[in-house]
Amino acid sequence: MNSSFRIMQIKGIPVEINVSWLLIFFLFSFTLAQSYFPSAVEGLSSSSYWAAGIITTLVLFASVLTHEFGHSMVAIKEGIPIKKITLFIFGGVAQMESEPTNPATEFKVTAAGPLTSLFIALVFGAFYYLILSPGNIYSEAIFFVAQLNLIMAVFNLVPAFPLDGGRIFRSIVWYFNKNMLKATRISVGLGSVLSYLAMAIGFLQVFFQGNLFGLWLIFLGWMINQAGQSSYSQLVFKETFSGMKVSELMSTNLQTVSPDDTLEELAECFLHYKFGAFPVVYGSTTHGLVTLQNMKEIPREQWAETKVSRVLTPLKDAMILTPDTDAAEVMMKMAAQNTGRVLVMNNGELVGLLSRTDMMRFMQMHMVLGSD
Numbered sequence: 001m002n003s004s005f006r007i008m009q010i011k012g013i014p015v016e017i018n019v020s021w022l023l024i025f026f027l028f029s030f031t032l033a034q035s036y037f038p039s040a041v042e043g044l045s046s047s048s049y050w051a052a053g054i055i056t057t058l059v060l061f062a063s064v065l066t067h068e069f070g071h072s073m074v075a076i077k078e079g080i081p082i083k084k085i086t087l088f089i090f091g092g093v094a095q096m097e098s099e100p101t102n103p104a105t106e107f108k109v110t111a112a113g114p115l116t117s118l119f120i121a122l123v124f125g126a127f128y129y130l131i132l133s134p135g136n137i138y139s140e141a142i143f144f145v146a147q148l149n150l151i152m153a154v155f156n157l158v159p160a161f162p163l164d165g166g167r168i169f170r171s172i173v174w175y176f177n178k179n180m181l182k183a184t185r186i187s188v189g190l191g192s193v194l195s196y197l198a199m200a201i202g203f204l205q206v207f208f209q210g211n212l213f214g215l216w217l218i219f220l221g222w223m224i225n226q227a228g229q230s231s232y233s234q235l236v237f238k239e240t241f242s243g244m245k246v247s248e249l250m251s252t253n254l255q256t257v258s259p260d261d262t263l264e265e266l267a268e269c270f271l272h273y274k275f276g277a278f279p280v281v282y283g284s285t286t287h288g289l290v291t292l293q294n295m296k297e298i299p300r301e302q303w304a305e306t307k308v309s310r311v312l313t314p315l316k317d318a319m320i321l322t323p324d325t326d327a328a329e330v331m332m333k334m335a336a337q338n339t340g341r342v343l344v345m346n347n348g349e350l351v352g353l354l355s356r357t358d359m360m361r362f363m364q365m366h367m368v369l370g371s372d
């Protein structure tokens with residue numbers, strides 16, 4: 001789901017397409033060409049249906065893009081630069097360089113998207129009703145685009161965070177309670193209730209009516225639930241660690257092992273100290289880090305004669321930070337490098353160790369002892 005490729009740049013904003021969008025492109029064109037258009041307008045050639053299907057899908061693509069540009073233009077006007085716009089399976093995301101810092105800005109930036117979709121629906125709808133006569137393939141295509149933009153506007157206004165409606169809801173709560181974190185928690189809570197409701201309705205539809213549309217509802221509910229939870233924990237994370245340095249979180253009570261220790265001895269250290277990793281140090285030189293994972297690479301029978309130096313992750317491959325690295329960035333760096341631990345070094349000297357578990361524990365403590 002993460003592979004995207006850049007297709008163009010509009011007003012300085014790069015536009016990317018996620019590969020999942022290609023699937024939707026095909027599904028939409030296929031459904032329109034094989035089922036929607038043939039039943040709306042009879043008697044045309046299959047190539048006409050396909051041409052209409054593909055062009056309509058491209059117009060829908062442009063509609064989603066315009067929706068995202070709606071958000072982006074207002075964001076830029078409010079002083080928030082846009083990194084890029086990505087179109088993926090459910091629509092699009094305009095990635096802002098930073099989150100809105102006040103509820104009014106969030107309200108305006110968010111409302112601009114659904115309003116854009118609504119505007120497109122009105123223009124195409126008016127065109128259909130006032131100018132075109134129904135029954136030919138052009139008017140059916142225009143009607144379809146109008147309908148889909150209307151659906152896009154309405155669906156996005158469902159108050160399930162992180163959908164637009166959920167963000168609008170958050171900005172209103174935020175305006176009244178002046179607490180962004182609490183407002184987010186309330187909107188994620190509402191979004192969670194709505195997504196479970198959607199999933200429940202989906203299940204009932206599938207099991208009691210045999211209606212496969214229910215599967216779509218279950219999937220959508222699940223996705224929204226996941227997205228809501230993860231954007232909330234990201235926010236808590238940022239709030240918890242903002243302004244903190246690695247030196248305030250790292251453990252300085254270091255238990256090290258020597259590169260000449262055997263794995264047998266190392267196993268005892270793991271059992272005794274119950275740490276997940278040890279820095280490997282000899283004299284004043286740090287050689288690297290050894291984890292349980294490293295140990296597992298060697299069969300048990302060979303532990304007695306294998307030295308730690310053979311399995312350790314050398315310094316050049318380990319993740320190293322300085323004590324004054326911004327703590328909020330660390331978790332992202334750890335995720336990007338797929339590592340759970342970092343060595344903290346200052347001018348070549350080992351000063352601490354920081355693990356993902358340490359950070360999670362601190363975050364829990366902060367949530368329990370925190371003021372709200």
Ligand SMILES: [Zn+2]
Pocket residue numbers: 067071113114156164
């Ligand atoms: Zn939107």
